[in-house]
Structures are given as C-alpha cells and as structure tokens.
Amino acid sequence: MSQYSIKDIAKLANVSIATVSRIINNKGKYSEKTRRKVLKVIRETGYEIDSSAQSLRTNVTHTIGILVPDIKNSFFADLVQKIEEKLFEKEYSTIICNTDKNEQKEKAYLRMLENKKVDGIIVISGSYRHGFHFESSLKNIPYICIDREPADFEDTIFISSNHQLGAKEATKYLIDHGSKNPAIITSSFISTSIESRITGFREALSENNIPYRSGQNLLTYEDSTSLQSFLNTNKQIDSFFAVDDNIAIKTILDLKKLGYKVPDDYQVIGFDNIPSDQVLSPTLTTIAQNTSKIAETVVDSILKLLVSPKDKGSQIFIATRLIPRESTR
Amino acid sequence: MSQYSIKDIAKLANVSIATVSRIINNKGKYSEKTRRKVLKVIRETGYEIDSSAQSLRTNVTHTIGILVPDIKNSFFADLVQKIEEKLFEKEYSTIICNTDKNEQKEKAYLRMLENKKVDGIIVISGSYRHGFHFESSLKNIPYICIDREPADFEDTIFISSNHQLGAKEATKYLIDHGSKNPAIITSSFISTSIESRITGFREALSENNIPYRSGQNLLTYEDSTSLQSFLNTNKQIDSFFAVDDNIAIKTILDLKKLGYKVPDDYQVIGFDNIPSDQVLSPTLTTIAQNTSKIAETVVDSILKLLVSPKDKGSQIFIATRLIPRESTR
DNA sequence: TTGAAAGCGATACCAC
DNA sequence: GTGGTATCGCTTTCAA
Numbered sequence: 001m002s003q004y005s006i007k008d009i010a011k012l013a014n015v016s017i018a019t020v021s022r023i024i025n026n027k028g029k030y031s032e033k034t035r036r037k038v039l040k041v042i043r044e045t046g047y048e049i050d051s052s053a054q055s056l057r058t059n060v061t062h063t064i065g066i067l068v069p070d071i072k073n074s075f076f077a078d079l080v081q082k083i084e085e086k087l088f089e090k091e092y093s094t095i096i097c098n099t100d101k102n103e104q105k106e107k108a109y110l111r112m113l114e115n116k117k118v119d120g121i122i123v124i125s126g127s128y129r130h131g132f133h134f135e136s137s138l139k140n141i142p143y144i145c146i147d148r149e150p151a152d153f154e155d156t157i158f159i160s161s162n163h164q165l166g167a168k169e170a171t172k173y174l175i176d177h178g179s180k181n182p183a184i185i186t187s188s189f190i191s192t193s194i195e196s197r198i199t200g201f202r203e204a205l206s207e208n209n210i211p212y213r214s215g216q217n218l219l220t221y222e223d224s225t226s227l228q229s230f231l232n233t234n235k236q237i238d239s240f241f242a243v244d245d246n247i248a249i250k251t252i253l254d255l256k257k258l259g260y261k262v263p264d265d266y267q268v269i270g271f272d273n274i275p276s277d278q279v280l281s282p283t284l285t286t287i288a289q290n291t292s293k294i295a296e297t298v299v300d301s302i303l304k305l306l307v308s309p310k311d312k313g314s315q316i317f318i319a320t321r322l323i324p325r326e327s328t329r
Numbered sequence: 330m331s332q333y334s335i336k337d338i339a340k341l342a343n344v345s346i347a348t349v350s351r352i353i354n355n356k357g358k359y360s361e362k363t364r365r366k367v368l369k370v371i372r373e374t375g376y377e378i379d380s381s382a383q384s385l386r387t388n389v390t391h392t393i394g395i396l397v398p399d400i401k402n403s404f405f406a407d408l409v410q411k412i413e414e415k416l417f418e419k420e421y422s423t424i425i426c427n428t429d430k431n432e433q434k435e436k437a438y439l440r441m442l443e444n445k446k447v448d449g450i451i452v453i454s455g456s457y458r459h460g461f462h463f464e465s466s467l468k469n470i471p472y473i474c475i476d477r478e479p480a481d482f483e484d485t486i487f488i489s490s491n492h493q494l495g496a497k498e499a500t501k502y503l504i505d506h507g508s509k510n511p512a513i514i515t516s517s518f519i520s521t522s523i524e525s526r527i528t529g530f531r532e533a534l535s536e537n538n539i540p541y542r543s544g545q546n547l548l549t550y551e552d553s554t555s556l557q558s559f560l561n562t563n564k565q566i567d568s569f570f571a572v573d574d575n576i577a578i579k580t581i582l583d584l585k586k587l588g589y590k591v592p593d594d595y596q597v598i599g600f601d602n603i604p605s606d607q608v609l610s611p612t613l614t615t616i617a618q619n620t621s622k623i624a625e626t627v628v629d630s631i632l633k634l635l636v637s638p639k640d641k642g643s644q645i646f647i648a649t650r651l652i653p654r655e656s657t658r
Numbered sequence: 659t660t661g662a663a664a665g666c667g668a669t670a671c672c673a674c
Numbered sequence: 675g676t677g678g679t680a681t682c683g684c685t686t687t688c689a690a
Binding site: 050052056061071077078081085093094096097100108112253256275276281 | 377380384385392403406407413414422424426429434443605608610
C-alpha cells in the first residue's frame, strides 16, 4: 500500500483535499494550473488511491465476482480467462469463485461477494438441472448468467452459445456425411445447455425424417460394456453426436477398444473444442463455442447493467462453429 | 450488500456499537447475556459486516492475490483451483490475475493488488528467465513464489516441485527400461523450473556414465522436420525425456507421423501429467507434480507469513511422482 | 475555482 | 462489562 494519503498530497500541493479528489476523479472545477501541480505531487510521491476508503464512501468497488463450476474444465478456463482479461482492461478486478458444483459453496461465495460489495456477478453455467434459485439473495446486485438458465429471466441478462443450433449443425453434418442413423450420447447429468443440445439433435433428425426413440437414439454414457451392448441392440446406429468432447473422446477410445474403426465404422462428433481433441487419434470433429465473443458480450452486458440496472431481461445467443477433423468422414 | 450497519444493530439491541463490534470479533468484554441479545438481532436482520469499512480501519482485507501466467494451462489451473479452495476454507478470498506472461500486465496487476490492499500475494511460475524483479515494489507485502525463483530468496518463501529430482527419476526410468542413450527435448523458452529439469536429466546421465553433449542429447523442439534430422544425425538416441507433456505429446505425434513406433522404437516420458496424456495413444508416461501438496504448503506458508512477516527465506521442495503408462517399455 | 466539513461503517482507546 | 468518540481515507455538498 502507498504510504501517502490524499491529505498528504493536499498538504504537499498546497491545496485542499477536496481539490485533490476532484482532480483524481476528473470531476472538473479546477484550474489547469492546480491540476498540473497536484498531478506532479502525485507522481512524485507515487500516491495511490485507497480503494477501501473509496468503496466505503461510494459503494462501488470496481470488482466483479465470477462464479464458475470448475476452473479446470478447459472451456470454463478459457472463458474465465478472457472475461478476466477484458474486465481488467476496463479497470475492473475479478474475484474468481470455484464453486465445485457445490450448492453450499456457491451460497458461501455469494455471501462473501455480497459483503465484499462487488459491483456485479457473472454466473457461469448450469451446475444444477433447473438452476437453483440463488438469485433471491441477489435482488440488489446486478448479475449475468452464462449458460445457466436463471430462475427469472427478467432479473438478469442471459448469455449462452446457441447450443441448440450447434447441435443441430453437428447432427446434420453427420447425416450429410453419410450417416443414416445417428445416436446422441449424453452424460447422466443433464444441464440446461446439454438439454438444448439434445433438442438440436432431435430437430436435425426430425428435419431429415429420421425417427427418434429414446432407447435407440439416445445413450447415457457409462463404459465400454454399455456401449457394446447398445451397439448390439441398435445395429442401425452408424454415428454419434456426443454432448461434449470428453464423452466423445471416451466413446472413441471405447470404440477402438471394441475393435471398431472411427470414422469408417462409426463417425463421432463432439462439442466444446477442448485441447485433447487434437491429441486423439483420430482427431475429433467438434463444435467450438466462440469464447471470445461470449466473453466480450458478457463484459459489455455487465458494464451496461452497472450503469443502468434496469436493462435486464435480454437473452443473447452466440453462434458456434463446426471444426471438421478426422473423426467424421 | 446488507442494508444494516453496526449502528442499526446497536440500536436494535440496545447496546453501543462498541459492544457490537466486540461481540462480532470475539474480543471478550461482554456478558453472555448481551452476546446472545446482539447475535439474535444480527441473525434476524441478516446483518453482514462491511468489508470496505473494516479494511479501511484495520488495513487487512482477507484477500490474497494470485499471479498466474496462464490459467488455461492445466497444471496452473489445477494449482490455482486448489489454492483458491484452501484459502476459501480459511475465509480468504482470492483475486486471480492472469498475467499472460506479460511483464506490463504483471506490473499493472501488482499495482492493482497493492491498492486493493491484499494481505499477501502468491506468484506462480517463472514467466521470465531470471525472474524479473517486481519484488522491489512488494517490499511491504508478503509474497510467496511458486516455481519462480525470486530476485532475493530472503524476501519470500520459495515453493516448488522437486523438478530436478523428478527429471532425474524420469531419466533413470528410461535407462532402467532399456534406454542406452536418452535425449532431452525442451521448448525454446527455458524457465527456472525447466532448467532444473535439465539439470536432473544430466545428473541421471552422469550417474549412469552416459556422456552428455548439447547437440546430441538435447534437442530444442521445433517441428517434425527438425525432429527427423535430429534422429538422422543422432542414431544412438533411443528415448526422450520431454521437459513437459505438451512437448512430449508433440514428439510422440511427430514420431508416429515419421513412421516410428512408441515405445518400441523410441520411449518417451513427459512432465506435468496433463489430461491429454491419457487420450494420447500410446498413453504418456509422465512425472506428476503433487499439486495438492503444493497448494497446501503455499496456503500454510502465506498464512504464517501474514502473522509473522519475518519468517521468510525458506525454500520448500515438494516430491514428484512417476506415473508409468504406455509410452515407455 | 477552491475549501471546510459531514459522513460512509467499522475498530479500539479510554473512561466509567 | 459497557459506552463515547476519534479515526481510517475518501467523496460530496455547501459556502465562499
């Protein structure tokens, strides 16, 4: 911390602290001459504003909290890093809270963020099936939801990749590349964004007049044994859309283990574009989320919300992009 | 933010604010009866302490800053997540600063952390060859260095994996598994921890009476062409210790591309244990850093440093662990 | 254009 | 045990 206070600067510059404050904050009401004099002293002393005092007075902290389910997940890490970077450019600092998909921790973090008086909160992703309603505790503080459907859309700005369209594109890609009967593989945990991906998948089937039956076109991933038995009882299946890359990778690894060739016997496409995709052999065709665009939109939105807290209620869907690689024909 | 201040609580409980403060902070000097009365009011109002005011008064923020070069790197992400988790358990919040290996950003973050009056700073990793001396600006605020050699060891606590020993173990493993002449592959960027790994590699060679010559036993990784020509001119090389997993993976991918078999033609071992290791075929034998232990040590150390800032100067090396997989025999 | 002073919400010293 | 009050460093209103 800097040893100088505004009082010291005032004294050294022979002005009042009020004047120093105005100059620091560009509030006008001072002559160019005093401004220069004061800035000189500030430069020479290395004076830095004390943010505790400033926050106490103004109730703004220039700090944003980010709730993220798991920072190790490469999609989240990428997103958080980009958001943090953009916030920093706007002179905001970021408190990153890893909730570990744990409701207790999430609540504890929210309390902490509240009494640190963060200016806004960014909530990433649906840790919970039907977004648990932490929002009640957030009535006064602006927040943005990424991928997590809020309890009340009117209270927030909802930003998300267009999962549904992305999934539809992925599925159509399989079909366009020769698949007559794609299946979708999910994890047992279904978030709202995964739900949208499933919807997109079904839409693509429907538009191509391929019937969808839960047992036959949808597999909840467990292990290679369950995959094998699924394959045996559903011989018509010839490709997989996995709801995320981790599942896609497990699927490919299992298919290889079972003696199948990808993409010859089965095509596979994933979602998220994680680093491992390119390490896998065959490399994984996938749907990439535009994290830069999401981050940009999120930061713009939250900053706007800070200025005019009434501008809530909008929903923004960001386009995805298909990256063709070797796991599809 | 909570709408109640300590003044409100005092009024509602019919005591002075001094008493409320003492009770909140468990400072003693109050009767059990008043304590209960006050706590009841606090519970009913949902009163939360205002941390700006508290920090202004006490100069402690219960906040720690973490400088990390790249949060997307899975080793860093893992480490940061674990540190953050442990700090949170101790009621500290964490400001994570992604420096992007950029000296300007690092300096800017340091200024920010300083005037946010964080209680301590954790600096992860050597972004710079001979750790640039930001420490000068940190004279007053305790900090811990992970993997980055500080300008002055007396000013900090230095914590790191035992890179040297880990690298030595890796190299010995290659030798024990039939390699007569291992080479080390590095990136062009040499951090202090990578330097230690190189030292460990050379130590293992030396102990096994294998001569080390820079051109022959050390390759700076570029691409498959450079690998091929290295192989051609150094026929005696039969295994690789890569200074990190990303390089190990690139090497294996390139070896396969060049028609070689791993581990039959060349054994490969990496360092870090990143997620992609297990996606690769063959899966990658590697040295894992004990991130849990590092995180624990870091948090313990910084908290101790906050209490007694004089306890600096120590260096702690955390053991690594070899994980055998398919890329070695 | 400038300055005096009130006040943000907490802590801690001192008096009782 | 309890309470009054100065104080932390800043912003902002009001008067000059």
